[in-house]
Amino acid sequence: MVFPERFSNLPAHAWPRLRNLLDVSEGGGPAIHMTIGEPKHAFPAWVMDVIAENAVGFNSYPPNEGSPELRGAIAGFVQRRYDVALDPDTQVMALNGTREGLYNAVMALCPEAKNGQRPAILMPNPFYQVYMIAALGVAADPIMVPATLETAHLPDFAGLPEDVLNRTTAAYICSPANPQGAVATRDYWRDLIALAEKYDFKIFADECYSEIYRDTPPVGALQVAQEMGADLNRVVIFHSLSKRSNLPGLRSGFVASGAENIREIRQLRNFAGAPLPLPLQAAAAAVWNDEAHVIENRAMYVEKYKAADRILGHIPGYASPEAGFFLWLPVENDEAAAVKLWRETGVRVLPGGYLAQDWNGTNPGQKYIRAAMVAPQAETEHGITLIRDCLYPQ
CATH class of the missing domain: 3.40.640.10 (Type I PLP-dependent aspartate aminotransferase-like (Major domain))
Incomplete structure (x- = not known):
């Protein structure tokens, strides 16, 4: 039987790649998951x-x-x-x-x-x-x-x-x-x-x-x-x-x-x-x-935007997101930054290059990490602060 080859040479999916990158070493603190965009606010009861x-x-x-x-x-x-x-x-x-x-x-x-x-x-x-x-x-x-x-x-x-x-x-x-x-x-x-x-x-x-x-x-x-x-x-x-x-x-x-x-x-x-x-x-x-629960949910994310701006606003190249719940943060090397964060703080983020493909010799995500602001406010602020102190010390 001959199978089509259109899927056979795909690069590894982002999540197995991330596990292979980070799980070979211990985290530097209690794990703070800021990788996947899985909302953690309560849904309507x-x-x-x-x-x-x-x-x-x-x-x-x-x-x-x-x-x-x-x-x-x-x-x-x-x-x-x-x-x-x-x-x-x-x-x-x-x-x-x-x-x-x-x-x-x-x-x-x-x-x-x-x-x-x-x-x-x-x-x-x-x-x-x-x-x-x-x-x-x-x-x-x-x-x-x-x-x-x-x-x-x-x-x-x-x-x-x-x-x-x-x-x-x-x-x-x-x-x-x-x-x-x-x-x-x-x-x-x-x-x-x-x-x-x-x-x-x-x-x-x-x-x-x-x-x-x-x-x-x-x-x-x-x-x-x-x-x-x-x-x-x-x-x-x-x-x-x-x-x-x-x-x-x-x-x-x-x-x-x-x-x-x-x-x-x-x-x-x-x-x-x-x-x-x-x-x-x-x-x-x-x-x-x-719509009532949507308005309440959005208000919680607005507070997280404000916290991110306050904590990270001094970083050269930081862009305050217009919408959504991700931070797209500039780094020198995406995988190296993700490994450093994990080993030194326990914060898990996604290397930006895992969300992109090489095209004409460059990968537009490799100079970024993605951090999801989906956890409750205090945990999100703690994670953002650890990112700042580890990757962008003043």
Whole structure:
């Protein structure tokens, strides 16, 4: 039997690499985990009650596209948040974790060739690794576009050669960005949508950090598409309850777009999907309908932003994140800094190069470490202080 080789030569995933880097030595103190972006704030207590009240739903196969109540709650969230009216029956689909949708969107929506050539799928570098795997899964070329200080930590897709743009079928963009916390402006979205219309590709907007920000809600891709009068099938947005509501284990997200795109994504889900169980769908609907807990959650992150600015603000090259919950901190060498922190303080962070790929001879993450501010306030401040004292002594 002959197997395809598209996944055989991938670099090791970030987490096994991190364990291999750090676990060969003892930590210099009680472990403080600032690696993975797993929110540790409390989720709404009533979520458990909703699941229990709907437990009989475990006796039934759940609807593939999401229950009417869940799709209605998602459409309501998009209307409140972005002033975009979506038809919950044709323009929304519930996801069993947003990663599923980010991968399957390529499978469902991207052609096998474009203009007689092998397709290209664009993505920022650093990036969420599912973007690259999705491209490889359809035998497309993943084109990694540096998202660096020089480009305001967002990829300059318009700067790509025309021969690449002519075979582009989709572009992934994360705003607010993981790991840098940069936010795409209204002008950025306008320019990207115009570029996508000119070269006829789709925009896959990963907006999973959209509800964690300081003062101003980040503008959304579908919102700007509507303002421009663009076809909503040009833009596909992805959202999650993991960050917004501290429910990473609920595995509830959604994809929304024009009806044509959602029809194709649903068709793939009919054959290859795994929908959320009905009791969890009921809980997700209740959570999407509630904003009070989101406001409370966001306020806690704002205090962490303030603490990070106070503790690290003097460091040359420190950039206060606009949104999200990561610190993207400049270092001379990412792995050396992560090892030093672990051995001397017990703080575990992620080398920035593990979130990026070498491209044209450079890795745009190797001069950074990523630290997640997801723990309670006191633990987060302690961890940030240890990072400062160890890596940036005054």
